[in-house]
Amino acid sequence: MSTSTEGAEPPRWLRPAVDPEVAAGLSGAFRDRFGRSPDGLWAAPGRVNLIGEHTDYNGGYALPLALPHRTYAAVRRRDDGRLRLASLQAREGWEGSVDSVAAGRPQGWAAYVAGVAHVLAERVGPGQVGLDVLVDGHVPLGAGLSSSAALSCSVAVALRDLVPGLVDLPVEELVAACVRAENEVAGAATGGMDQTVSLRAVDEHLLLLDARDFTVVPVAWTLPGHELLVVDTRAHHSLADGQYAARRTTCERAAAALGVGSLRELDPARLQDADVRRVLADVPDGMARVRHVVTENDRVLDLVGALREQDAARAGALMTASHASLRDDYEVSCRELDLAVDAALGAGALGARMTGGGFGGSAVALVARDEVGRVAQQVVSAFAAEGLAAPHVLEASPSRPAGRVVTDTPG
Ligand code: ADP
Ligand code: MG
Numbered sequence: 001m002s003t004s005t006e007g008a009e010p011p012r013w014l015r016p017a018v019d020p021e022v023a024a025g026l027s028g029a030f031r032d033r034f035g036r037s038p039d040g041l042w043a044a045p046g047r048v049n050l051i052g053e054h055t056d057y058n059g060g061y062a063l064p065l066a067l068p069h070r071t072y073a074a075v076r077r078r079d080d081g082r083l084r085l086a087s088l089q090a091r092e093g094w095e096g097s098v099d100s101v102a103a104g105r106p107q108g109w110a111a112y113v114a115g116v117a118h119v120l121a122e123r124v125g126p127g128q129v130g131l132d133v134l135v136d137g138h139v140p141l142g143a144g145l146s147s148s149a150a151l152s153c154s155v156a157v158a159l160r161d162l163v164p165g166l167v168d169l170p171v172e173e174l175v176a177a178c179v180r181a182e183n184e185v186a187g188a189a190t191g192g193m194d195q196t197v198s199l200r201a202v203d204e205h206l207l208l209l210d211a212r213d214f215t216v217v218p219v220a221w222t223l224p225g226h227e228l229l230v231v232d233t234r235a236h237h238s239l240a241d242g243q244y245a246a247r248r249t250t251c252e253r254a255a256a257a258l259g260v261g262s263l264r265e266l267d268p269a270r271l272q273d274a275d276v277r278r279v280l281a282d283v284p285d286g287m288a289r290v291r292h293v294v295t296e297n298d299r300v301l302d303l304v305g306a307l308r309e310q311d312a313a314r315a316g317a318l319m320t321a322s323h324a325s326l327r328d329d330y331e332v333s334c335r336e337l338d339l340a341v342d343a344a345l346g347a348g349a350l351g352a353r354m355t356g357g358g359f360g361g362s363a364v365a366l367v368a369r370d371e372v373g374r375v376a377q378q379v380v381s382a383f384a385a386e387g388l389a390a391p392h393v394l395e396a397s398p399s400r401p402a403g404r405v406v407t408d409t410p411g
Helices: 019-034 110-124 147-162 171-186 193-200 240-258 268-272 274-281 286-308 312-329 335-346 369-385
Strands: 040-049 064-078 082-087 094-097 130-137 205-210 215-220 226-236 351-355 360-368 392-395
Touching: 019 040, 019 064, 019 130, 040 147, 040 193, 040 360, 064 147, 064 193, 064 392, 082 110, 094 110, 110 130, 110 147, 110 171, 130 147, 147 171, 147 193, 171 193, 193 205, 205 286, 215 286, 226 335, 226 369, 240 274, 240 286, 268 274, 268 286, 274 286, 286 312, 312 335, 312 351, 312 360, 335 351, 335 360, 335 369, 360 369, 369 392
Parallel strands: 082 130
Antiparallel strands: 040 064, 064 130, 064 205, 082 094, 205 215, 226 360, 226 392, 351 360
């Protein structure tokens, strides 16, 4: 790998949007499109998972944080049960009645918005949740940073604030509605981590998420002088969906063969037991997949401990160990993710790993603050040296949850 930075373009930094700037532009665009002012502006963050990958469907732990990058939705409530939906990131809008929304209808991006209205209509009736919506997303789309949950959650909080019958809806129910919108209307397999973070994040904290019951414990970000550098590799390998399903099936088979409800219940020490090894030998790839899941759960809890002790070196080592486990045992990494991780570590990151489901998407690295620019440049140079498209980079500081955007700009 080349360590020279010569010849490579400087990194392209994706910065969070500035609320008053978005507010001014989006309100005007909304009026141009719909002929009236919005009732208000709402925003919801994307997320990055620091550690705990492919653990959610095994009832395990994850440690995500909300990004400062958010998706904005200018929203006006309608009283006729109709939806008119548009996005600055999509050529096509969608218009139809809440009643017409169903599995696979509408198709494409509008499903994430219409799906939320459709699910919440079960509580208050379709006539209550008609909307005009104009979206402006500042979470990169399809980068594994959960632009989809940012989209659905931005509209969910708007509906909660605008519809009298929804104002008291507990946040857990709002999370569940957004998950159902993605699963049932958009047809996307999503476990609930993304929506939980977007709606329940705590500023300057990560969330220790227990996928068994979706309880969350805020964990303070305690590594002053360090930053989280996210690398969007911009790679998308089409085997992601099929491989995801295959991993889930293997885990379910292994749990059944071991006689546990989920792999969460298996103590890592038991991986050495002869009877466990014998059982897993009969499940194709069972041993390696199970080893990833149970050791990853332990790493999440260890990393929480490292944060409490302000031990950046240990936190970094756990991230790097997580990557090795995902690459070698779970086999969900890819060339671009490995390159991003190796280049970041080679440039002095304390730790780095792929984040999200794998086969493309993003990597996250723990970096001393004054090294961030240099590490980002080295990663970009490494991609250039391999003839790969330039990745994008962003800084991830743990940020606040979805909510109404209040600015001084007149609507
Ligand atoms: P991720 O959630 O990691 O970004 P997904 O594939 O789950 O990746 O979601 C990406 C999809 O979400 C996009 O293809 C699009 O359908 C939808 N989406 C997200 N943000 C926007 C936006 N601002 N405008 C239109 N569609 C969006
Ligand atoms: Mg998504």
